[in-house]
Amino acid sequence: MAAPKNKSALSENESPSTPNSIGQKSAEKIKALRKKKLDIDQLLQDILNGNKTALSRGITLIESKNVKHNDQVNTLIEGCLPHANQSVRIGITGVPGVGKSTFIEAFGNYLIEKHGKKVAVLAVDPTSSVSHGSILGDKTRMEELVKQEDAFIRPTASGDSLGGVAQKTRESIILCEAAGFDTILIETVGVGQSETMVHSMTDFFLLLKLAGAGDELQGIKRGIMEMADSIVINKADGENKRPAERAKSEFRKALHLYPIKNSEWKPKVLLSSALHNQGIDEIWKMIESYVSSTQANNYFYDNRKEQNKFWLLQTINEHLKSNFYNQPKIKIALQQQLTAIENNKTTPFEAASYLLNKAKEL
Amino acid sequence: MAAPKNKSALSENESPSTPNSIGQKSAEKIKALRKKKLDIDQLLQDILNGNKTALSRGITLIESKNVKHNDQVNTLIEGCLPHANQSVRIGITGVPGVGKSTFIEAFGNYLIEKHGKKVAVLAVDPTSSVSHGSILGDKTRMEELVKQEDAFIRPTASGDSLGGVAQKTRESIILCEAAGFDTILIETVGVGQSETMVHSMTDFFLLLKLAGAGDELQGIKRGIMEMADSIVINKADGENKRPAERAKSEFRKALHLYPIKNSEWKPKVLLSSALHNQGIDEIWKMIESYVSSTQANNYFYDNRKEQNKFWLLQTINEHLKSNFYNQPKIKIALQQQLTAIENNKTTPFEAASYLLNKAKEL
Numbered sequence: 266m267a268a269p270k271n272k273s274a275l276s277e278n279e280s281p282s283t284p285n286s287i288g289q290k291s292a293e294k295i296k297a298l299r300k301k302k303l304d305i306d307q308l309l310q311d312i313l314n315g316n317k318t319a320l321s322r323g324i325t326l327i328e329s330k331n332v333k334h335n336d337q338v339n340t341l342i343e344g345c346l347p348h349a350n351q352s353v354r355i356g357i358t359g360v361p362g363v364g365k366s367t368f369i370e371a372f373g374n375y376l377i378e379k380h381g382k383k384v385a386v387l388a389v390d391p392t393s394s395v396s397h398g399s400i401l402g403d404k405t406r407m408e409e410l411v412k413q414e415d416a417f418i419r420p421t422a423s424g425d426s427l428g429g430v431a432q433k434t435r436e437s438i439i440l441c442e443a444a445g446f447d448t449i450l451i452e453t454v455g456v457g458q459s460e461t462m463v464h465s466m467t468d469f470f471l472l473l474k475l476a477g478a479g480d481e482l483q484g485i486k487r488g489i490m491e492m493a494d495s496i497v498i499n500k501a502d503g504e505n506k507r508p509a510e511r512a513k514s515e516f517r518k519a520l521h522l523y524p525i526k527n528s529e530w531k532p533k534v535l536l537s538s539a540l541h542n543q544g545i546d547e548i549w550k551m552i553e554s555y556v557s558s559t560q561a562n563n564y565f566y567d568n569r570k571e572q573n574k575f576w577l578l579q580t581i582n583e584h585l586k587s588n589f590y591n592q593p594k595i596k597i598a599l600q601q602q603l604t605a606i607e608n609n610k611t612t613p614f615e616a617a618s619y620l621l622n623k624a625k626e627l
Numbered sequence: 628m629a630a631p632k633n634k635s636a637l638s639e640n641e642s643p644s645t646p647n648s649i650g651q652k653s654a655e656k657i658k659a660l661r662k663k664k665l666d667i668d669q670l671l672q673d674i675l676n677g678n679k680t681a682l683s684r685g686i687t688l689i690e691s692k693n694v695k696h697n698d699q700v701n702t703l704i705e706g707c708l709p710h711a712n713q714s715v716r717i718g719i720t721g722v723p724g725v726g727k728s729t730f731i732e733a734f735g736n737y738l739i740e741k742h743g744k745k746v747a748v749l750a751v752d753p754t755s756s757v758s759h760g761s762i763l764g765d766k767t768r769m770e771e772l773v774k775q776e777d778a779f780i781r782p783t784a785s786g787d788s789l790g791g792v793a794q795k796t797r798e799s800i801i802l803c804e805a806a807g808f809d810t811i812l813i814e815t816v817g818v819g820q821s822e823t824m825v826h827s828m829t830d831f832f833l834l835l836k837l838a839g840a841g842d843e844l845q846g847i848k849r850g851i852m853e854m855a856d857s858i859v860i861n862k863a864d865g866e867n868k869r870p871a872e873r874a875k876s877e878f879r880k881a882l883h884l885y886p887i888k889n890s891e892w893k894p895k896v897l898l899s900s901a902l903h904n905q906g907i908d909e910i911w912k913m914i915e916s917y918v919s920s921t922q923a924n925n926y927f928y929d930n931r932k933e934q935n936k937f938w939l940l941q942t943i944n945e946h947l948k949s950n951f952y953n954q955p956k957i958k959i960a961l962q963q964q965l966t967a968i969e970n971n972k973t974t975p976f977e978a979a980s981y982l983l984n985k986a987k988e989l
Contacts (some may be wrong), residue, residue, distance in 0.1 A: 581983060586947060613942055615708070617946065
C-alpha cells in the first residue's frame, strides 16, 4: 500500500485505503452488513419454523462472549419475543444422585408421547464455568429423549457468573418458546443460589428427593422447601417403597408448617420411580392442576410480571458489567490493578476509582 | 431579577446572576468549597485521633445516599487507608435467639478489660432495608459494652441491596481501623448470602450454636459449616451443660468430614455461657492461636489479598449500578418501564435496552 503524501496530524490509523478506493470498499462493507442482517433474519425465520438446528445456533449466539454479536442477539430476541410466553416453565432441582436425568427422560418422553407436547430441556449450573458443564453435559444420559423429534436438549450455558449464566438461560427460554416448545424443563444442581435463579424464571418448582434413613428433613435448606411447589420422592420402588412412603408423610407434615403461598397452592408430596415410569402421570396431572388454579386466580400471570420486573433489573445489571469489563483497555488495566493488589501496591478502593475514571476517559 | 436584553440562543438557564455580581458569587462559592474541604480534612483528623463522634459522622457520610457526598467519602477513605489494616476482623453469625448480642457484649468487655483492646462492632443485615435494622438496632442490648470508652457500636448500615450494605460495612471497617480500633467484630443474621459477605471481609469466622435435642446438624447449611473457623455452643450452663457437651462432640465429628482448609487451620468446637462469662477466655486464646499460625504460614496475608481482589470487583459493580440508577431521568424512566411491564406493554429485554440507550444519551 502506498503511503499517502503530506500526512497530516489529523490522519487516522484506521483508514489505510487511498481515496479513490473508498467507494468500492464501502460497497463491499454494505454488502457484508446486508449479508449479516440477512443471516439473522433467516435464522429467526428458521427458529420460528421450529428448526432445531437453527434453535441451537441461536442459543450459541446468545452464549457468545463476543460483544460484536450483541446486536445480532438483540435482533434475534426481539424477533422471538412476540412468539414466546406460550408455555409452562418447570424448574427441577435435587442433589446429585437423586436421579434428575432419569426423571427428566421419563417425564419428557411421557409428555411427548401421551400429550403431544414439545419439550425443551435447559440447565442452570453455576459451577459450569469451572467444570465446563457438569449437568446435561453428557447427552447420552437422556438417550431416549434426545432421539425424539419433539424434544430439544441443551447442555448448560457457561458464563463467568451465575447472573450471566441465568441471563443466557432466560434468553434461551424465549428462543425455545418461539420455536414452538410448550413445556420448558429447567434443571439445576443444588449449588449456591442456582435454585433461587431457576425459581425466578419458572412457573412451577419441583424438588426431587430420595427416601433416607428417617432423617429426611436433615440437610434440606429451608429456602428450598419454601420455594417448592412439589416434593417428589424418586426411586420409590422395590425395597425403597416403604421408606419412601414414610418420607412422604414426614415431608407432608413439614410442609404444613410453612405459611400459605401467594399462589394459594398447597405444595404436594408425590412418589415416583422414573426408572420404571411410575408416578409420572400423577405428577403431570398435579402440574396441570397447578396451572389451571393459578391461572384462575391470576397468580400465574402476576408471578410472570414480577419475574419480568426482576429480569429487567438483572438484564440491566449484566449489561452494565459486561459493557465495562469487556473494554479491551479495561481488561488490561484490571489485570495490572489486580497484580498491584497482590503486591500490596494499592487498595481495592484506589484501584476501583482508578478503573472507573479510566473508563470515563475511553 | 431583570431579564437580560438581547437574549441569545446561547444563553444558559443556570446563570441568573447579572455580570457585575459574578466576581462576588464566585468568591462565595470558593469560600463554601474551602469550608467543605476543611470539614472533611478536620473530620479525617478527628477520626485518626480516635474521636468516636467523628467516626460516627464519617460512617453516616459513607451511608449517605446523596451522590453529592461521593467525593467527600472518597477523600475520607483515601485518608484513612494508610492507617487501616492493623486489626483482627472477626465475623460472628448464628440464628436469632442464639445469644449473639450477649456473646458480643461479654466478648467485647473481656477484650477491653483483660487485653486493653479497642473493639468496634458492626453488622451486616440484608433485611435491614425492609425492617429498618433488625440487629444491633436496639443498643441497650449491649448496655455494658456501649458504656466502654474503648468500644464503638454501630447499628446496621441500610441499603437497597446486600451488595450495597456490604460495601458500606467494608468501608466502615476502614474508618474504624483508622480510628485505632484493633478488633473488629462483624455480626450477621443468618439470612440469605449475608454470611458469605461477612466471611469475605473477615479473618476469622465464628458460628454460634445452641445445643438441641440430638438434631444438632439438622437445618445447618453446609456452606456455613465450611466457612466456620470455630463453632461455639452458647448457653452451655445449668441444665444445658450436658446437651452442649454432646453437641460439641457431634459437631467435632461432623467437622472432621470436611476437607482441610487452605489456612491449614482445623476448626475448633468450644462451649460458652456468655451470660456467665464462661468460655470467653478460651475463645480468645483460640483466635490468637489462629492469627499467629495463619500469619506464620502467610495465609492471613494471602487471604486479605484475595479479599481485596474480590472487593475491587464488588466496588466497581456497586458503582456501575449506583451511577446508572441514581440518574434522575433514569429513575423516572425505570418507573415508567416497570409500569409498562405490569400492564404487559413491554418485555424485560425491550425495557432494558430502552433504559440502557436512554442512559447513553444523557
